[in-house]
Amino acid sequence: MNYFVIGFYALLIGSSCLAAYYQKRSLFLLLFTLTLVCFLMGIIGGQPALWFVTVLAGIIALAAGTSYAWREFLVLTLPRDMSRALKTAPLTASFGLFVIFIYAVMGIFAPVIAPHGEAEVISSAFAPADANMLLGADQLGRDVFSRIVYGARNTVGLALAATILAFFIGAIAGLFAAVRKGWLDQIMGRGADVIMSVPSLIFALLMLSIFGTSMLVIVVIVAIIYSPRVYRLTRAVAGNVVVMDYIEAASLRGEGTGYLIRKEILPNSTAPLIAEFGLEFCFVFLLIAGLSFLGLGIQPPTADWGSMVRENATLISFGDVTPLIPAGAIALLTVAVNFVVDWMLFRASGLKE
Structure with missing residues (x-):
């Protein structure tokens, strides 16, 4: 000893x-x-x-x-209101915010941070790390570090775009269904049930094999897959708000559907919807990474963390941890977003009181 x-x-x-x-x-x-x-x-x-x-x-x-x-x-x-909320935030939430900030900086300033282009061949295949390549080279001789930096822009950016579109479709449909009810609510609800009954990965693989694997197609298909989840939550949250007295008073004043949604329902449903946005981003992010790993997501030579894991998987047999770096980047962002979402849900639930 x-x-x-x-x-x-x-x-x-x-x-x-x-x-x-x-x-x-x-x-x-x-x-x-x-x-x-x-x-x-x-x-x-x-x-x-x-x-x-x-x-x-x-x-x-x-x-x-x-x-x-x-x-x-x-x-x-x-600002004062935001700083007051953050002052009592747990360290896990601040850690998540810090990681999200770092990823955002990597994505926005990728051409400045990356020493080489994402498709630039600068060395031999699987060359070891040196002063010119911090993490070595991949199977084609491209700088792994540069491709990870560009992957933050491509993978995270694509997931964010798909999440925003899914949230826009699902939230608008859920709000209108909660206000109008009747046959519109029934049709939207049954349509959401049909889409949710099909496993997301199988649905995505089927649609991508039919319509191709361009980024626009990926965004639209992933948004269609996850918009029913947003619809169900928005419908439930807005349904609890619609029965309030102030909504009935606004209706008796002759206010239209747009006013009710914009001025009365949406401001009182913001907190759970923002938390749901973070959860949906995690699901979308993991799905896009999985599709890229299977070869039907972001296509080469565009840098993507899912495809980088697949392309360098053979290095694991030789004890090289390079394939684990993009996998770790995926896991770290997912955990960070979940930390922030947990804190937001805690605040929205009123347990802080």
């Missing part, structure tokens, strides 16, 4: 004792449970397992510190 192992356990036990002394019950349970888990991991995996725990704890601490600094920066720079 070397000094690292002794110091590792001494730090955990000492921290647990301090937490118990100052009556921090939750922190004590966390630290002492971690101590027991690390003790078992040390017996099974030895010193490498303890180094893994140390590195993981360092990454978590770095993420927590970055999230706290980002939250304080937003509180100081944003």
Whole structure:
């Protein structure tokens, strides 16, 4: 047993004792449970397992510190109403906002950040990383780092466009169905049921094989797939608002459907719809990445994270983690958006009170 192992356990036990002394019950349970888990991991995996725990704890601490600094920066720079809301946001939500900001910067300034073009061949196939290529080359000799940066623009941008279109179609249909009801509500509801009854991946593969794989076709098909989900939620939320007294008063004043939707129903349905937008983006983003992995999404030579995983999958057999980088980028954005959505749902539910 070397000094690292002794110091590792001494730090955990000492921290647990301090937490118990100052009556921090939750922190004590966390630290002492971690101590027991690390003790078992040390017996099974030895010193490498303890180094893994140390590195993981360092990454978590770095993420927590970055999230706290980002939250304080937003509180100081944003308008008063937004800063008041962000001041009580959990660190997970601020971490999600930070990741979304980084991805947005990558997508917007991709030509400035990427050292090479997304389709530019600059080396031999699967060349290792060097000063010119931070992450090495892919199967055609293109810079992997540059293609990941451009992939933030292509993959995320396409998913965002499809989500906006799906939300526009589903929200408008749901609001009109809630106000008008009758045969219009029945027709829209049955149409949504039909589309939702078909698995999304099978429906997308069938439509793309018929109409082609251009970006416009992908956006329209994905929007059609996910708009019924938005319709169902919007119909349910707006249905609860329509029965309120102020809606009946506005109708008795002679206000039309457009006024009711724009001035009365939509402002009182914003919070759950915004949270649903984040969830829909995650579903759309993962579907487009999956289609690209299967070869029916964004087509070469356009950089896309899903296709990058497929193109470099053979490197996993040689112990190279390059294919895991675009997969990790997909997972990180999905987790970040879910963190923000969870916080928004918590605020919208009124549990903060």
